[in-house]
Amino acid sequence: MPRPATPARTPGRPRAGVDAAVFAATLRTVHEVGYAHATVDRIAAAAGIAKTTVYRRWPTKGALITACLVDAFGPVPLDGADREEILSAAIRWIAAKIGEPGIGAAFAGVFTDAVNDPALRQVLSTQLQDPYRLALQDTLGEPEQRVLFLIDVVVGTLLHRMGMTGEPMVDADVDALVAMVLRH
Amino acid sequence: MPRPATPARTPGRPRAGVDAAVFAATLRTVHEVGYAHATVDRIAAAAGIAKTTVYRRWPTKGALITACLVDAFGPVPLDGADREEILSAAIRWIAAKIGEPGIGAAFAGVFTDAVNDPALRQVLSTQLQDPYRLALQDTLGEPEQRVLFLIDVVVGTLLHRMGMTGEPMVDADVDALVAMVLRH
DNA sequence: CGAGTTATGCTACTTCTAGTATCGATACTT
DNA sequence: AAGTATCGATACTAGAAGTAGCATAACTCG
Missing domain, CATH: 1.10.357.10 (Tetracycline Repressor, domain 2)
Structure with missing residues (x-):
């Protein structure tokens, strides 16, 4: 019997699928208040998640912005x-x-x-x-x-x-x- | 009787002639520790003056750097x-x-x-x-x-x-x- | 259903830096 | 000597990056 396409999920709470929302919130925030005032706090609030969650996925603000750009450029x-x-x-x-x-x-x-x-x-x-x-x-x-x-x-x-x-x-x-x- | 070439000095303590020293200290500090770590505190210390004196001459760090570049480029x-x-x-x-x-x-x-x-x-x-x-x-x-x-x-x-x-x-x-x- | 596991939200915290406020001391002009 | 403007030093505020700890939520496995 073939295994399902999705490999066995690891135990524990799954990651919320918020990457896209965070990227969108990042660009929106930068556009609205400028890079200097686009703090991680603000971006997280705009995405509707906690700042700590952002830091659990991207180690620094620069890494977050870079990932956002990679996603945006394609x-x-x-x-x-x-x-x-x-x-x-x-x-x-x-x-x-x-x-x-x-x-x-x-x-x-x-x-x-x-x-x-x-x-x-x-x-x-x-x-x-x-x-x-x-x-x-x-x-x-x-x-x-x-x-x-x-x-x-x-x-x-x-x-x-x-x-x-x-x-x-x-x-x-x-x-x-x-x-x-x-x-x- | 002609007035001296230098116009009458205003009363009060004259400004110390430290602009050149501050510019040199700015470039040296940026070169040594990078722009991000070249704080106004550090630059002032490198120039041998107080941070407050820096802010009496240039309103912001950006203005200081810009003036330094204008001086450096010529x-x-x-x-x-x-x-x-x-x-x-x-x-x-x-x-x-x-x-x-x-x-x-x-x-x-x-x-x-x-x-x-x-x-x-x-x-x-x-x-x-x-x-x-x-x-x-x-x-x-x-x-x-x-x-x-x-x-x-x-x-x-x-x-x-x-x-x-x-x-x-x-x-x-x-x-x-x-x-x-x-x-x- | 219960135990184990992982992610999340939240609050509080540390550290660093830009920029400001204050005040006594200093250097000059009149 | 009096007046004025600058300097040094200390202390302070405000804002932001990044971290720590803990209770809670969501999921897997037995």
Whole structure:
């Protein structure tokens, strides 16, 4: 007799399925009060759970934000006939994502936190950047160093605009960014 | 009888000339312990003055860091025969500055703080970015929007590299950045 | 149904940091 | 000598990250 698809549950109270609710609450809170005031207390309250429950799942605030971003971004679409189409679509995709409410601010915030926190930097690099880097290396057939440079240019530019103006980059400038990167 | 070159001093104890010492202590502290642990207490101690004296001169930590960066960067060199030479020199100059000990980390740190602090964002934009933007507009004869885009690309890329790796961008990649921007 | 196990909510706590308040001492001008 | 503005030092408030402890809820297994 075949075992059921779901493996035998371990004993004890099961985890509440609140990850999605916490991620949504995180982005909503960051969008409403800004990264600096989006405290774990506030995020937990917005998600309707206790702060301690948040810390039982994510060890630090930075890890929570990173996980939220990984969830929010999802896989990069790598469609297109040639390098131009693929890169153009990928750049417009990340620009649109960073423009979504809360995402850009959360990204910039956790990025800033990471600058002086090697542990968080590693989390961010491993969990958020590496999957996209590897997918791009595979699809474009280009070496790691070159892909890392591309990511620096695209993401750095978009985040700098968010940081200096508080607003996502307008379409016309995203077009210019695409053109600049493609002609490289 | 002509008045002396120095205008009549106001009564009261004159301010101690410690700005330079505070700036040096700021960069040194950020370099040694990182932006996150470079507290105002620590910076003041490193400069040999009281924390309260720091707050009498700069209203917030962000303002202190910004003033320190303005002092550290100084005016952008805009030498060169044509647009290529001017831009190339300017990009290499800012890349070298961001690579100096403490400067890149301080820049990234205050930049990150600014993302969700509109007041600091204004200070950063007005005191740090605008002088360079205006000088570039004058020298290059290009509109504000285009120069802002250039700054986003160059500074954003350099800071993203600092933030993700903790290290300044290597020369080979700075060369690639110059080439990419110039061909635009 | 009862025992064992694990997750949750809640409250309280520690630690750290930005920024403020106060006050006596100091350095200058008139 | 009187007046004024700054400095150093101490103490303080407020806010946020992260932790500890405990009662309670939800589930599995016998």
